[in-house]
Amino acid sequence: METLPLLSMGFDGARLQATRHAVSGRARGQGLAGERLEDFLAAVNEGVVNAVQHGGGRGRLRMWRADGALLCEVRDTGPGIPDVVLDTESLPPCAAPGGRGIWLMRRLSDEVRFSTGPGGTVVRLSMLLPADAPPAAEPGADPLADPVSDPGADPVAETVVETAVETVAAASDGELREGAGHERTGRSPRGHA
16 A cells, blocks of 8 residues: 655756665655665665666656665656566676666565556565554655755765676675576665565
C-alpha cells in the first residue's frame, strides 16, 4: 500500500546535488543509516544520473514508504533502455558503453524494477526499513520540503559517487557475488534483508 509521497521533485543536470541532498534527508528521516543508507543513495544516484545522461536530460523523482520499505521512483522521457542492457547480469566490461549503473542499482538496493520503452523509463528502487524505523512523518512537517532552497552540504549524499565507484572496484576484485534471475526485477546479492 502506497502512502503520501515523502518527496516529489523534478531534476536535471544542474540539480543533481540538491536531489541527492533531498533523498539523503528523507531516507535518513525514515530510519535508514550506515551502509544501508549509503547503498540506497548510491542506487538512487545511479538512476538519476542515468536519466540525465541517457533519458532526455531531466526527470522526475518520487519517494514514499510502503509495506516496511522505502521506495524511490525515477522517471524520464528518453528513448528507453535496450533489452540487451537490462538482460545483462554480469558487470559490463570497462570498454562497454553503459550498463554499469543498472548493475549497481541491482546490487545496492533490495529490489529494483524497470519499466521502459520508447516513451521513457521508470526505475523503482526499494530498500527495506529497519524494524525500529520511525513512523512515516507527514510530508508537510519535513524541514527539507524545498530541497532546492536548502543546498547545504550533506556528507553522506556527497559520498554517493565515491561509494558507487568503490563498489564497481570491489566487484572487479570479486568481493560481490553475482545475482541470479533479475529479468526486469533485481534483488541485491549482498544480503540486505
